[in-house]
Amino acid sequence: MKKSLYKIFFMISGILIPVMLFAQQRFPRPDFESGYQVPSPTTPEPRSASMELFDVFLLLGFLSLVTWFVLKKRSRKGILYLSILALLYFGFYRNGCICAIGGIQNVALAIADPGYAISLTALAFFVLPLLFALFAGRVFCAGVCPLGAIQELIILKPVSIPKGLQKALGLIPYVYLGLAILYAVTRTDFIICRYDPFVGIFRLDATYTMLLLGGSFLILGMFVARPYCRFLCPYAVLLNWMSANSWKHLSITPAECIDCKLCDQSCPVDAINKPAAEPVSTHADTRRFLLSLILIPVLVFLGGFILSKSHIYLSRANHTVQLAELLITNPEVRNDPENLDVQAFLTSGKTLDLLVNEAAVIRRNFKTGGWWVGGFFGLAFGLIFAGKTVFRNRKDYTPDKGNCLSCGRCMNYCPVGKPDYLNLMKDGIKSN
Amino acid sequence: MKKYGLYILLISMGILISYLILADFLKTSVKKRQGNPYAYNIEAFKKIDPDLVKYAEIRRIRLSLPDPVGINYHQGKLGIAYKHAIQLIDTLGREVFNQETGEVNTCVSFSPEGKMFLASGREIHQLDPQGTFTQSWKVDGEDPIITALAFKNNQVLAASAGQWKVLRFDEHGTLLDSFDGTGRLEGDYGFILPSPYFDMQIDPDGELWVANTGLLTLENYAENGTLRAFWGKPSFDVDGFTGCCNPVHFAILPDGSFVTSEKGLIRIKIHLPSGEFDCLVAGPEDFEEDSEPPDLAVDENGRIFVLDITRSMIRIYKRNNT
Numbered sequence: 021m022k023k024s025l026y027k028i029f030f031m032i033s034g035i036l037i038p039v040m041l042f043a044q045q046r047f048p049r050p051d052f053e054s055g056y057q058v059p060s061p062t063t064p065e066p067r068s069a070s071m072e073l074f075d076v077f078l079l080l081g082f083l084s085l086v087t088w089f090v091l092k093k094r095s096r097k098g099i100l101y102l103s104i105l106a107l108l109y110f111g112f113y114r115n116g117c118i119c120a121i122g123g124i125q126n127v128a129l130a131i132a133d134p135g136y137a138i139s140l141t142a143l144a145f146f147v148l149p150l151l152f153a154l155f156a157g158r159v160f161c162a163g164v165c166p167l168g169a170i171q172e173l174i175i176l177k178p179v180s181i182p183k184g185l186q187k188a189l190g191l192i193p194y195v196y197l198g199l200a201i202l203y204a205v206t207r208t209d210f211i212i213c214r215y216d217p218f219v220g221i222f223r224l225d226a227t228y229t230m231l232l233l234g235g236s237f238l239i240l241g242m243f244v245a246r247p248y249c250r251f252l253c254p255y256a257v258l259l260n261w262m263s264a265n266s267w268k269h270l271s272i273t274p275a276e277c278i279d280c281k282l283c284d285q286s287c288p289v290d291a292i293n294k295p296a297a298e299p300v301s302t303h304a305d306t307r308r309f310l311l312s313l314i315l316i317p318v319l320v321f322l323g324g325f326i327l328s329k330s331h332i333y334l335s336r337a338n339h340t341v342q343l344a345e346l347l348i349t350n351p352e353v354r355n356d357p358e359n360l361d362v363q364a365f366l367t368s369g370k371t372l373d374l375l376v377n378e379a380a381v382i383r384r385n386f387k388t389g390g391w392w393v394g395g396f397f398g399l400a401f402g403l404i405f406a407g408k409t410v411f412r413n414r415k416d417y418t419p420d421k422g423n424c425l426s427c428g429r430c431m432n433y434c435p436v437g438k439p440d441y442l443n444l445m446k447d448g449i450k451s452n
Numbered sequence: 453m454k455k456y457g458l459y460i461l462l463i464s465m466g467i468l469i470s471y472l473i474l475a476d477f478l479k480t481s482v483k484k485r486q487g488n489p490y491a492y493n494i495e496a497f498k499k500i501d502p503d504l505v506k507y508a509e510i511r512r513i514r515l516s517l518p519d520p521v522g523i524n525y526h527q528g529k530l531g532i533a534y535k536h537a538i539q540l541i542d543t544l545g546r547e548v549f550n551q552e553t554g555e556v557n558t559c560v561s562f563s564p565e566g567k568m569f570l571a572s573g574r575e576i577h578q579l580d581p582q583g584t585f586t587q588s589w590k591v592d593g594e595d596p597i598i599t600a601l602a603f604k605n606n607q608v609l610a611a612s613a614g615q616w617k618v619l620r621f622d623e624h625g626t627l628l629d630s631f632d633g634t635g636r637l638e639g640d641y642g643f644i645l646p647s648p649y650f651d652m653q654i655d656p657d658g659e660l661w662v663a664n665t666g667l668l669t670l671e672n673y674a675e676n677g678t679l680r681a682f683w684g685k686p687s688f689d690v691d692g693f694t695g696c697c698n699p700v701h702f703a704i705l706p707d708g709s710f711v712t713s714e715k716g717l718i719r720i721k722i723h724l725p726s727g728e729f730d731c732l733v734a735g736p737e738d739f740e741e742d743s744e745p746p747d748l749a750v751d752e753n754g755r756i757f758v759l760d761i762t763r764s765m766i767r768i769y770k771r772n773n774t
Contacts, residue, residue: 179458215473233472240465243458342482350483361482 072141075114079148079164082106086163087156089428090270096428099162103169111166116222120145120160121167121255122213124197125204132205149255153262157269157419161249161259162426167218168249172427176242178288186290187404189251194400197254198393206385208338212254245288249425257400264422272430274437277416283433284417291423292430296414305409312406319398327394331386335379338386344379347372497688497717500735504690506722506772507733507756513545513766523759523766525749526562530757530766533560538570540583543751543768549583559747561601569608571598576610576625589625600652604660611662613650616643618662618677631677633664641667649700649715649745655725656708665697670710670727683727690721691729703748703756711756715745720758720769733769734758 067075082102089098110119123146130138149160161168181189196212203209213219217234220226226234240247249256263269272283272292283292327334335341343361346353353362365375419430519535529548532539535556540548555572562568568579574596577588591598595614602609607628608621619630633642643650644666651663659680660673669684684699685692693699699712708725711733720733733756739746744761751757756769 179462211477215476217469229472229476233469236465236469236472240462240469244462336481337477339482346482359482360488 072139075118076141076144076148078109079145082164083148083152083159086159086426087152090159090162090426091156091268094274094428094431096432099426099428100172102163103172106164107166107169107173110164111170111218111222112224116166116216116219117213118142118145119167119216120149120165121253122210122216124254124258125200125210125212128201128204129207133207150258150262153259153266155267157263157266157421157424157426158256158259159426161256162428165249166222167216167253168246168425170218170221171237171241171246171248174238174241175245175288178245179243180285180290181244183290186250187408191401191404192251193254193257194397196252197257198396200254202334202386202389202393203337205389206335206338206382208335208382217248246425250289250423260422263424266421269421270419270424270426270428270431272417272419273434274431276436277418278436279416280435281417282435283430286430286433287419287424288427288429289423289425291420291425293414293418293420295416296412305411309406309409312402312409316399316402316406319402320395321398323394323396323398323401324391325394327397328387328390331383331390334390335383335386338379338382340375341379341382344372344376347375494688494717497694498736500690500719500732500737504732505735506731507769508772509734509738509767510755510770511768513541513768515539515764515766516547517550518764520759520761520764521557522559522747523749523757524559524561525751525757526566526568528751530749531560531562531568532759532766533557533570538568538579538583540568543757545766548581551579551583551585553577558597558599559601561603563603563608569601571601571610573597576601576608576621587625589621591619592627597648599648599650602652602654602660604654604658609652609660611650611652613645613648616645616650618643618652618660618673629677631673633662633671633673633677633679644697646697647700647715649697651699651701653702653704655704656706661702661704661710663699663702665700668693668698670699670702670712683723688717690719690732694719700745701747703750705750705754706752707754711748711750713746713748713758718743718745720746720748720756734767 082105086099086102089095089102110116118141123142126138126142127146129136130143149164152159163169200210200212203211215233217230217237220230221234237248244250279295284294286292336345339361343365347362347365353359354366357363419426515532517532517534517537517539520532521535522533524531528542530541530543532541536554537550537552538557538560539550542548553570553572555575557570557572559571560568561571566581568581570577570579574591575588576591576598578586580586591610591612593612593615596610596612596619597614598610599613600611602611606623608623608625610619610621612619615630615632617630617632620628622628643662643664645664646666649663649665653661655661662671662673663669664671664682667684668686669682671682672680674680686694688694693712693714695714695716698714698716700715701713703711705711705722709730710723710725710727712721712723713719714721718734718736718739720735722730722733724730739760740762743763746761746767747759749757749759754771758767758769760767
């Protein structure tokens, strides 16, 4: 078992290392010897079509291998080693780009704007992890996502977060996803990429702010396992939906659960459902459930209304809107040679009327988008609330399919099927 | 108690993360963004170490015609190409002739026998000692911009900045062949010319040197157009070449040393025949702000004629210890 893992590890390393060696600079870099900080590009250098295809195949290979480790081999080590390789390749070598998480914005923009052509690679990186999640759960989070891998490696002493707080923080990714889509389709900003806390670490060129941000997440991640994945990652929302309805999924026990409770505290992300008997249903429960169902359309409307009413504030993040507002409210800024945005506008030959018209169109888009995104918030919150009113009968310890990151830790705790099964059981029974 | 400490740490981290994201988001508004954060201040490089300057300016010749573009020297005479004229003067500034031309001229040169040649974009002209055009020929192809002429084995070599090629003509203007600098051992880049500067000279041993400005190198080419040697390194320091594309002009002294002229941060420097930096002739402070890069010529005594295009004058430099 161990040997086969090492073989896979070295085989993949053997493939990846020569690929990394292809990189060479065409021209010598200008020599700045006076401490000048060369600005880092927001995206890495373009890649040849064949290498992009290679990345897609590699992603497919990684996803398949993790699926195999999760479902068939049940190997935590295998998943861990693969995630290290993914961190090295997709993180440090590919500079964290292209990534499935940021792909949300490309896909959203491609849907909203026919003039924007999404590359097949970006599309594949967005779709493949979702398809695998639909088949086998969040295997992408387990062993392929470099952002997940870097957090996975620093988990030191994970604490369990109170359920209520966990649920409240779990709403943030929905907000982030909605805003990311809104800002992408209005061509305002790709905020997922901009606030990726680890990309600066992968590229070894993080600004002070981003280093502080990445460092904060890593320090936080020592005690709250995978904070970005659980409480911020917008792609996790989509993966959660897919994984919750997945055809197959990681199981804690390979056979029947013996209820030994050994896995009880094994999950660092609190994604194990404990056995729970269904309480006797009362009229009050039914009323609560019906009320929550009625509340959903109200929340959808309310969310849409509030966000569309906030379109003026939301649109102020857009460069064109900002510039138009600035030129109207502070016309003297035209004489400020230091303001590059204003100077660039003035030298472009564009009239202020044209700029204001463009800003007005963007604002209208924010208003319409506000209805959709606000409605989405309302729907998400409503469904989560409705879910709380439904009780499920559980006999065994099972992974929470939506939130489980398929890291495989819990599998190691399960004594079922292991050679020293009986001793483990005794120990487990004693300790419990 | 321990748990409280941990919670405090976690809450602090949460607040810090929220603050960092919000602060960054708000600070990038157009109103707050002032100046170019990536502007590179090169003021420090404009000041040069006086110990490195081993040349002194000994004379200035004010030019009588407007818009000079190029200069060359042959046996006591200076040929000066202007935008719409050609002029021959002696080294004291006395005019031999001047002749108006129709097209926009780009460079002037002398063959070893003293025949004067003028290039104007896509045309090459030969003049007699009185300034009469004796023959002309057109350079075919897409966008030829002839920026330098050199002479070897009775052939006329023309550096075409528009085509990124060196064209070889016989003495009657028939195109023999051309080369683009590809076929080198490492990489296959050829000439890379981000700006329309493409100079070329023959050294005292009869070797052809070409300024591959995009690679910031001076390159020696064999008869068949293959690269034989090169030198040059990108650097803001005085021993290298700065910016996207330099040196824009160069000349070769009788001892084989190179005189180079850079644009952007204007510096006239001497490099030994090996390419090693020797000394400075003039630095950025000797020229006006945003000056055009000066063209160069040298005489048999090692004097350097610097065409200060912006001030419309020739500045003559001589090495201090000679």
